[in-house]
Amino acid sequence: MVNTGRAVVIGASRGLGAGLVRELAGRGWDVVGTQRAESAELAAAAAANARVSIATVDIDDPASVAALITGLGDQKFDLVFVNAGVMGPLHNSIDKVTPAELGALMLTNAVAPIRTAQALLPLVKDGGTVALMTSILGSVAGRRHGLNGLYSASKAALNSLSRGFFAADIGKRPVTVINFHPGWVKTDMGGTGADIDVATSVAGMADVLAAPRAPGQYYLDYNGDTLPW
Numbered sequence: 074m075v076n077t078g079r080a081v082v083i084g085a086s087r088g089l090g091a092g093l094v095r096e097l098a099g100r101g102w103d104v105v106g107t108q109r110a111e112s113a114e115l116a117a118a119a120a121a122n123a124r125v126s127i128a129t130v131d132i133d134d135p136a137s138v139a140a141l142i143t144g145l146g147d148q149k150f151d152l153v154f155v156n157a158g159v160m161g162p163l164h165n166s167i168d169k170v171t172p173a174e175l176g177a178l179m180l181t182n183a184v185a186p187i188r189t190a191q192a193l194l195p196l197v198k199d200g201g202t203v204a205l206m207t208s209i210l211g212s213v214a215g216r217r218h219g220l221n222g223l224y225s226a227s228k229a230a231l232n233s234l235s236r237g238f239f240a241a242d243i244g245k246r247p248v249t250v251i252n253f254h255p256g257w258v259k260t261d262m263g264g265t266g267a268d269i270d271v272a273t274s275v276a277g278m279a280d281v282l283a284a285p286r287a288p289g290q291y292y293l294d295y296n297g298d299t300l301p302w
């Protein structure tokens with residue numbers, strides 16, 4: 074359970090990440106939101122709430138992650154939320170995908186989030202939480218359709234790598250890992266026809282983060298319902 078404290082949201086320039094920053098700061102958290110390039114939405118969040126500060130990182134680049142950590146100084150966090158992700162090639166086809174497209178998708182959605190979580194883990198307080206933004210589409214056990222195959226595979230890879238992260242990196246530390254499905258959300262990625270808006274999704278995830286929970290790894294949607302791996 075992390076009710077309030079200090080959080081860092083990685084990938085907060087727009088969409089769900091920016092929404093998380095606004096929601097957490099509104100609930101009294103001190104929040105560092107990260108951007109790759111200057112974000113008007115994140116700047117507006119910082120202007121509206123003094124609890125918000127801004128840092129810069131591209132999770133694909135280990136040197137950029139190292140610079141972020143240097144910039145965070147001696148701050149310790151109750152919550153590290155790695156939200157950054159991409160849709161990948163719109164054709165989503167295993168027949169059409171190029172090695173470069175596949176590499177970029179798997180790097181940003183699966184490898185880089187875990188590498189970033191590993192790098193930030195020493196900054197997570199005992200009793201804290203590492204949240205990873207995956208998707209219900211990353212569920213292998215729950216998959217009964219052929220939608221968004223490559224994107225889904227990248228989130229399944231994230232889920233798989235996160236299980237190793239929990240076992241090997243978290244180890245016996247009292248730190249919780251939550252793999253979140255945010256719902257199908259109206260963002261640049263989710264599109265205008267999605268089920269819910271950003272405010273609904275991020276309020277749900279903030280409630281889930283605040284709920285009492287033993288240290289462990291959980292795969293949950295924004296309502297707190299458990300998903301099959």
Ligand SMILES: NC(=O)c1ccc[n+]([C@@H]2O[C@H](COP(=O)([O-])OP(=O)(O)OC[C@H]3O[C@@H](n4cnc5c(N)ncnc54)[C@H](OP(=O)(O)O)[C@@H]3O)[C@@H](O)[C@H]2O)c1
Binds near residue numbers: 158263
């Ligand atoms: N929307 C949905 O329905 C839905 C459903 C399930 C899961 N998700 C997941 O939720 C997360 C957020 O999605 P969204 O809908 O808010 O998408 P979005 O509006 O496209 O935002 C994606 C965010 O990730 C950042 N990002 C991408 N690559 C990055 C990198 N290499 N380093 C740092 N930041 C990077 C983007 O920064 P820039 O502005 O610099 O590009 C942006 O802030 C993603 O992981 C997505 O897969 C979304």
